[in-house]
Amino acid sequence: MRAAKTVQSHETASFKAFDKGDFRKVVYDMDRAIDHSPACAKFKIRRAEALLKLRRFSEGQEAVNGVLYQNPRDADALYVRGLGLYYQDNIEKAQQHFQQVLKYSPDHTKARLAFKKCKEMKTKKDEGNALFKSGKFREAYDVYTQTLTIDPHNVFTNAKVYCNRAVVGAKLGRIDEAVEDCNKAIELDENYLKAFMRRAKCFMDLEKYEEAVRDYEKIFNMDRTKENKRLLQDAKLELKKSKRKDYYKTLGLQKNCGEDEIKKAYKKHALLHHPDRHSNKTPEERKQEELKFKEVSEAYSILSDPKKKMRYDSGQDLEDMDGFSGAGFDPNQIFQTFFGAPGGFSFGSGGGGGGGMGGGFPGGFHFQF
Template sequence: MHNGFGTESNEEMNLSADEIKVKANELYKVKNYENAIKLYSRAIELDPTSPTFYTNRAAALMMLKRPKDALNDCQRALNLDPTSIKALLRGAKCNFTLGNLTEAERWYTNILNAEPNNQQAMMEYHQLQQVQEYINRAGLYLQNGQFPQAAQLIDRASSYLDEVPTKLKIMKGETLLEQKEYAEASRIANEILRGDQQNPDAHVLRARILYKEGDNQKAAAHCQEALRCDPDHSKARILLRKAKSIETQKNAGNEAFKRDDFITAYNIYTSALEIDPENKNTNSKLYSNRSAVLVKQGKLVEAIKDMDKALELDPTFVKVLKRRADAYMKLEKYTEAVQDLKAALEIDSTNQETRRELRNAELELKKASRKDYYKILGIPKDASENEIKKAYRKAALQHHPDKNCGDSEAEVKFKEIGEAYAILSDPVKKQRYDSGADLDGPNCGMDFDSVDPNLFFQMFMNNEGFPGMGTNGPRGGFSNFGGFNPREFPRQRSGGYHSYGFQY
């Protein structure tokens, strides 16, 4: 005969219900709970009117961590004998471990009203009160923003329970949410919803997580579901309004950006940022979008400020790190660009585009660490050969030591001007310089420590046919001086620059 807990054996068929109970008790004492349950079930089949059989089976079920089945047996026992203290004690404990704290309190109160000195009831009721105190204090900590303390008390309360009540799970999810542990908070919300799709608090918890993660559309959908379950759920209504408002504004800003209406886009993103200053993930995206507007307007310094704010809210925002690096590159702040691209690679090490951008930034940083010969001559990097020549002539005349007697800075500047022209007038050296290659080594650079820069200037002016300087020397740039090597010319040791008879 099947009974839901086991089947009878040939031996049991000849025993009375009480005799079977005795054998079941012996199995219980040696912790053979499964077989004890089978015998208690057989005894109940023979005599379903005995409350003892139900309370005994409840005890065995509790040992196997089956409190729901045990609670059912206790309720059947109480239906037969409402004064059964054993049934009340075991039922109260089942309610306690199942998280039915209010019901457990009612059962313990009934026991203590009947037996005020019942030690087991007093001890377990004290534990229940302790759990209730943990939960109440955790609620206060949540209200005050003390989330780690709230989580700690929730865990303490849960340690007493076989099944954590939904209310406590929601509270734990809220503490995890506020501590930005979104994955674990989502796990709790989804676990509740799998068991109960009609739980509005679980829908709101899931909505809050999605809202914090910046997914306003899904957040709004969960708020709407919560309101379907409970039309008076104020948290759902408030969050729905915020999520819809931010999403509407963000989309409007994006549309304005797409049609190149940058002023409108900027104003819309600014308004969206004012809706909820606490929504860090969404606001990080809004600052990112607004920075893109500023980049389009050529306002790089302002754009970087918005990128800074976006990264304060979300330090792992790779897109913004790369955009800020690009802005730094345009502003020739290569050190900062390299730092941002390295940070982006730490977050996403597989991005080959970022790796290429980093190599380029490092090259520009290397080039920037050397003398900027274009700046020295005051010319753009795409200057023609003739523009380079004219710039050298003008700068050299301006800073020639004969024109700046006693000015040591002018002498240094005059030497740098010569260096700049020596590199930029030679196509091979210019190409190496522009590419960032080292200029050290044989035939790679100009050693102005071994040649008088005034001699260099004299030869250039002669080569150009400058009035008063003669017309000796081949035409063309300095690089075409018949294989001229400044190392072959001794430094002028006496007579100063005037020894060349330079006249203005």
């Protein structure tokens, strides 16, 4: 009688814990009940279902397989095995199990609901994939969002849907949102390689190279292929380059710019920041403009030289470049060489001489702004 009351107490407690979503407590209570009733299939099945909810899939499958070995037609055990397949994104086999359950037990409510979720999940996921393949990215994004609301317990399917939505988000230019979706996918499946790959690519697009290197290191440890090694090396190179002066940014250029674009950009920024144009400003403001003028000239000296540009783009340190030294750099010489100004310049809106870089440019060309 004492043993029977103990079993009954644990069974009641397990029902309450299951309804609250406290599946660890369910496993605990079923273990205690099974100690007294080792042949009870019902307790083993409930324990197996709780293990699946805790994502302890191999333990749950092993437990329910033991029951099915004794009785292959046990509808509840078949349902739980189908649930395990469903939670591991094996949707088609899960559907087959739920159909088999309903064949043996037509009134099995859980199997009927699970079969419906399976069908809905597969339909929505396939719909989103089809929209993506046809280039309808906004529609695909919305469908993937709807798919994520079907069953929060289906972690592996949801991880794939989050990753798919991240791909669509990146296509739509919503890179930060794509990173968040990758984060959620990785939270659900910490070994999801595709989610790490997508997030690393997003970090590269966002120029967050330290984060990209961390992800590519993780990816290479998970899958040591030549391609993944190359991606890691590329990310490390971009990280190294990001810590140097960004000459393209200084001139407002894209990295794939041509020679004419570089010349136009230099002309625009050199004239904008030339000290003689700002001779009527405060000493501090003139100093800032002188600095910007020097940076513009420095950027042009590298990007306008094909060899230096190639070496800069490849990530080589500036100190290693022959013929370039920041200490002996003369921005006025580059300016005069570019504009062909042996006699100097005067700026219509800024007055004649007084610039800190060269003491003024009497005579010569005259620019109006």
